[in-house]
Amino acid sequence: MELPDLAPLWLTLRLAGITMALLLVIGTPIAWWLAHSQSRLKPVIEALTALPLVLPPTVLGFYLLVMLSPKSLIGGAWLDLTGTTLTFSFLGLVVGSAIYSLPFTVQPLQAAFEGLGRGPLEAAAMLRAGPIDRFRTVVLPLSARGFLTAAVLSFAHTLGEFGVVLMLGGNIPGKTKVISIAIYEQVETINYADAHVLSAGLLLFSFLVLLFVYTVNRRFPVSVG
Numbered sequence: 001m002e003l004p005d006l007a008p009l010w011l012t013l014r015l016a017g018i019t020m021a022l023l024l025v026i027g028t029p030i031a032w033w034l035a036h037s038q039s040r041l042k043p044v045i046e047a048l049t050a051l052p053l054v055l056p057p058t059v060l061g062f063y064l065l066v067m068l069s070p071k072s073l074i075g076g077a078w079l080d081l082t083g084t085t086l087t088f089s090f091l092g093l094v095v096g097s098a099i100y101s102l103p104f105t106v107q108p109l110q111a112a113f114e115g116l117g118r119g120p121l122e123a124a125a126m127l128r129a130g131p132i133d134r135f136r137t138v139v140l141p142l143s144a145r146g147f148l149t150a151a152v153l154s155f156a157h158t159l160g161e162f163g164v165v166l167m168l169g170g171n172i173p174g175k176t177k178v179i180s181i182a183i184y185e186q187v188e189t190i191n192y193a194d195a196h197v198l199s200a201g202l203l204l205f206s207f208l209v210l211l212f213v214y215t216v217n218r219r220f221p222v223s224v225g
C-alpha cells in the first residue's frame with residue numbers, strides 16, 4: 001500500500017509550531033495581567049480569552065473570514081500593504097489558529113502565575129532585582145511546568161483544528177490543506193485506507209505529546225516557597 005500524501009502533515013506541524021511560539025509570546029503578558037490584576041475588566045478579558053473553548057469552530061471561522069476578508073478594514077489594509085490576502089493563506093491560518101488555541105496557552109500560564117504567590121517575588125525585590133530580572137530568575141523557573149503545559153496543549157490543539165481552518169483557509173494543497181482537511185477529504189472520497197493512516201498517525205502523535213507532558217510534570221514537581 002502506498003503512503004498517502006504527507007504534505008498536509010508537514011504543513012500542520014509547521015502551523016502548530018508557529019502558532020505555539022506566537023501564543024507563548026502573546027499569552028504570557030495576558031496571563032500575567034490576569035493573574036495579578038484587580039481590574040473590573042478582568043472577568044471580561046477572561047471570558048474573551050476562554051471564548052474559543054465554547055464557541056463552535058465554524059462560528060469562529062466565519063467571523064474570522066469576515067474580519068480578515070479583503071473587504072474588511074484589516075484584510076483590506078493588509079491587501080494594500082502586501083498585495084496578498086489574509087484569507088485562504090497560511091498566514092491567515094496562523095491568525096485563526098492563534099485565536100482558536102489562545103485559552104490553551106493563557107489558562108495554564110495564569111494558573112502557574114497565581115500559584116507562585118507573592119513571597120518569591122517580594123524576596124527577589126528585597127535583593128534589588130528589577131522586574132525583568134525577577135521574571136527571568138524567579139517566575140520562569142518556578143512556572144516551568146505551566147509553560148511546558150501551555151506549549152504542548154497549544155501545539156496539540158492546533159494539530160486537530162478543523163472548522164476554523166476550513167472556513168478561513170479552505171483546501172488549497174501546499175498552502176492551507178492541513179491534516180484534518182486531508183482526512184476529511186479521504187473520508188469524503190471513501191478512501192478509508194489513507195484516512196486510517198493519517199488519523200492513526202495523528203492519534204498516536206497526540207497521545208505521545210500528552211504522555212510526555214504528564215510524565216515530565218510528575219517527575220519534576222515544582223515547589224514554591
